[in-house]
Amino acid sequence: MRKLGTVLAALLVIMTAGWAGNAEAAKGIVIDGSTTVGPIAKSFAAYFMKKYKVPVTVSESGSGNGAKSLINGSCDIADMSRSMKPQEIAAAKARRINPVANVVALDCLAMIVHPSNPVRALTEAQIGDIFSGRINNWRQVGGPNFPIVVIQRESNSGTQETFKELVMKGRAVVSGAETQASNGAVKNRVSQTRGAIGFVGLGYLDASVKKIAVNGVIPSAATVKNKTYRLSRDLYMYTNGKPAGVVGTFIDLPKTPDGRRIIQELGFVPKY
Amino acid sequence: MNGEIESNQGRSSAFIVSARKRKIQKIRQKTGEATLLIIASFVAIVVLFIFYFVARDAVPYFQIRGFREFFTSIDWYPADDPPRFGALAIIYGSLMVTVGSALIAVPMGIIASICLSDILPFNVRQYVKPVIEMLAAIPSVAYGFFALVVFAPLLQNSGGPILMWTWWVIATPFLLLAVIVASELLTSTIASQSLKKPVDIAVKALFGLLALLFLYFVGTHLQGLEIMSGTNALNVSIILSFMALPTIVSVSEDALQAVGRDLREGSYALGATRAETIIKTVLPAASSGILAAVILGIMRALGETMVVWMASGNSSHVPSPWYNYLESVRTLTATIAGDMGEADQVTGSARFHVLFAMGLILLVVSFVSNLISERIVVRQRKILSGQ
Known part of the structure; x- marks a missing residue:
């Protein structure tokens, strides 16, 4: 009986502690959404917590989920790698939430292939043909005689939506395309698979994969900034109403020198 | 007083x-x-509630889109405009992965449980069984990580040789057995003792040569296969079979244990060898329990989500040819897990409800197969008790 009492007391202490912790976190900033914007949000969060002593929680569950969380009121900032759809805005309005788009940085869709692949450049039309299945061998685009393994993102992904909008233009992605759940997973699969092609955000490029020039332009900070690289996009942090208070300070980070430095270090392009 | x-x-x-x-x-x-x-x-109430809530959200899908597209089309484009919800390829993917893992796990599991219950000495079994059961304690995300990061590249880089060696290791003992049995059958019809021996040797040599050629040609064919993508149905089937193995081994070993000493000793007393006792007495007596074990194991494979989501490649198409296990597939569970984020009332209700329709299918399939296994167990018990 005494033992049970001790256990109960311990539980009570733990629960109170947990509750108190929750209460404190509620005063902080909760961020949810895109895995592309995720790294920026996380670095900002670390910087912000150190500087302003405000707790920031960052989850990465995809742009669609981010929008949903904002609409449901379960996050303060929704990271999105695409702009909100009209239906989402309508759903938000119905719940008296006023989503405001704040551009954090610029990014692009970098097409990546296995490092051993000799193909260096593709046109937008060729990429569209590859992803719609009309081209299925690297030989057809000047590469070796080897089948193409198409890797796309899951339907949650803002990157996927942007890709469909910029490249596919209404065509369906070939049904045999593999589907991966994050930028990192796509990069991992492409780096391991000889015939693979996929797309990731600029921040995910490294030596394990080979980037491809699109319409003759290599994706880089410079070509994204001067808009010569065609597959570029804005990255957003959506807030409920005009950001104010701590959220406002957080949203304004990209305009500060430290914010710009963080964005650059992560491989994205500062907007301001 | x-x-x-x-x-x-x-x-x-x-x-x-x-x-x-x-x-x-x-x-x-x-x-x-x-x-x-x-x-x-x-x-039981919880199960009923799950049924009710899943069905409640599944029915609207069929009201909106009808049954035909879902069950007959292989075009799965829920996010396109207009959306297409053909789930046939996904249902097929689930089936393929489940059958694949059952083909590996069921023979392996039954053999392992026989070995545990009737062949290994008691003190060895005490250590081996917990080790097998430990497979069940590994979280599925760890299996998935292994499948994606270790096994998939391995299949891509040296899939052919791996398949060839697996074929040799598995097929050699079976073919050896087949050759011996076939030659015994043939020579048993010869009456004369002096003729029997040379004919036996000749037949064995002939069959052995044929078997060797068969082994060799299939082996080289497998070795020549190039696996484009390691995240495929084969990868997932193998990993899932390991996840189903502890269930099958544990439950069927219990069934074999439950057969009891008296039946075994009765069989020995009648002059049966150990092999005869196991095959003709113990296995039939435990068959209902083994069947239950098999169905439980298969259900484990059918319902698994994390591993297939990570390592099946998630491409919603029917492989060509249809039995090609080296292509990516997509399963019902992975589709539910992967599409749930985007799918809610915001983006069109059919897309939300179609996932529940998939869940309902999974639920009905496991419910029906559980019922069947229950029936078989009851009937078997009646037969055994002589009623």
Whole structure:
């Protein structure tokens, strides 16, 4: 009986502690959404917590989920790698939430292939043909005689939506395309698979994969900034109403020198 | 003496107030029974509720889009405009992965459980069984990570040789057995003793050569295969079979143990060898339990989500040819997990409800197969008890 009492007391202490912790976190900033914007949000969060002593929680569950969380009121900032759809805005309005788009940085869709692949450049039309299945061998685009393994993102992904909008233009992605759940997973699969092609955000490029020039332009900070690289996009942090208070300070980070430095270090392009 | 009188008195006084007390006692008993019943039926109620809530969200899909597209089309483009919800390829993917893992796990699991219960000495079994059961304790995301990061590149880089060696290791003993049995069958018809031996040797040599050629050609064919993508149905089937293995081994080993010494000893007493005892006595007696084990294991494979989501490649198409396990597939569970984020009332209700329709299919399939296994177990028990 005494033992049970001790256990109960311990539980009570733990629960109170947990509750108190929750209460404190509620005063902080909760961020949810895109895995592309995720790294920026996380670095900002670390910087912000150190500087302003405000707790920031960052989850990465995809742009669609981010929008949903904002609409449901379960996050303060929704990271999105695409702009909100009209239906989402309508759903938000119905719940008296006023989503405001704040551009954090610029990014692009970098097409990546296995490092051993000799193909260096593709046109937008060729990429569209590859992803719609009309081209299925690297030989057809000047590469070796080897089948193409198409890797796309899951339907949650803002990157996927942007890709469909910029490249596919209404065509369906070939049904045999593999589907991966994050930028990192796509990069991992492409780096391991000889015939693979996929797309990731600029921040995910490294030596394990080979980037491809699109319409003759290599994706880089410079070509994204001067808009010569065609597959570029804005990255957003959506807030409920005009950001104010701590959220406002957080949203304004990209305009500060430290914010710009963080964005650059992560491989994205500062907007301001 | 004194005490006895007192207790006698006590009993008689209890007898006097008995009418009321008995009533109270009866109420107590009834409430106790009812409480136990409620607690016991709680699980059943939970199952019913799950059925109800899944069905409640699944039915609207069929009301909006009808049955035809879902069950006959292989075009799965839920996010396109207009959306297409053909789930046939996904249902097929689930089937393929489940059958694949069953083909590996069921023979392996049954053989392992026979080995555990009838062949290994007791002190060895004590250590081996927990080790096998430990497979069940590994979280599925760890399996998935292994499948994606270790096994998939391995299949891509040296899939052909791996397949060839697996073929050799598995097929050689079976073919050897087949050659011996076939030659015995052929020579058993020869009456003359002097002719028997040379013919036997000749037949064995001929069959052996044929078997070797067969082994070699299939082996080189497998070695020549190039696996484009390691995240495919084969990868997932193998990993899932390892996840189903502990269930199958553990439950069917229990069934084999339950057969008891008397049957085994009776069989030995009639002059049966150990092999005959196992095959003709123990296995039939335990078959219902083994079947239950197999169905439980298959359900484990069908319902697994994390591993297939990570390592099946998730491409919603029917491989060509249809039995090609080296292509990516997509399963019902992975589709539910992967599409749930985007799918809610915001983006069009059909897209949300179609996932529940998939869940309902999974639920119905596992429910039906559980019912079937239950039926078989009951019937088997009746046969065994001689009714």
